[in-house]
Amino acid sequence: MMPLTMMNTGxxxxxKKIGGKEETRKFLExxxxxxxxxxxxxxxxxxxxxxxxxxxxxxxxxxxxxxxxV
Numbered sequence: 001m002m003p004l005t006m007m008n009t010g011x012x013x014x015x016k017k018i019g020g021k022e023e024t025r026k027f028l029e030x031x032x033x034x035x036x037x038x039x040x041x042x043x044x045x046x047x048x049x050x051x052x053x054x055x056x057x058x059x060x061x062x063x064x065x066x067x068x069x070v
Contacts, residue, residue: 001016001017001069001070002069002070003065003066003067003068003069003070004039004041004049004051004065004066004068004069004070005047005049005062005065005066007039007041007070008041009041009042009043009044010040010041010042011040011041012038012039012040013038013039013040013070014036014037014038014039014070015033015034015035015036015037015038015039015068015069015070016035016069016070017035017069018033018034018035018067018068018069019067019068019069020067024064024067025067028064028067028068031053031058031060032053032054032056032058033053033068037053037054038053039051039052039053039068039070040052040053042057047061047062048060048061048062049061049062049065051065
């Protein structure tokens with residue numbers, strides 16, 4: 001397992017675990033970041049990432065991305 005921030009751009013991966021506080025996990029879950037979902041990094045600018053999750057593009061900060069394990 002590795003954090004989302006370590007993924008290569010354009011490479012699909014399966015989410016294995018979501019870390020962090022309960023409110024953080026709920027927030028990410030509402031965006032579609034759930035265990036078993038496929039996530040692909042579209043681009044990374046200054047540590048912030050744009051990812052494809054469930055046919056939707058979502059921008060997340062580096063601190064959030066570090067809590068998502070693939």
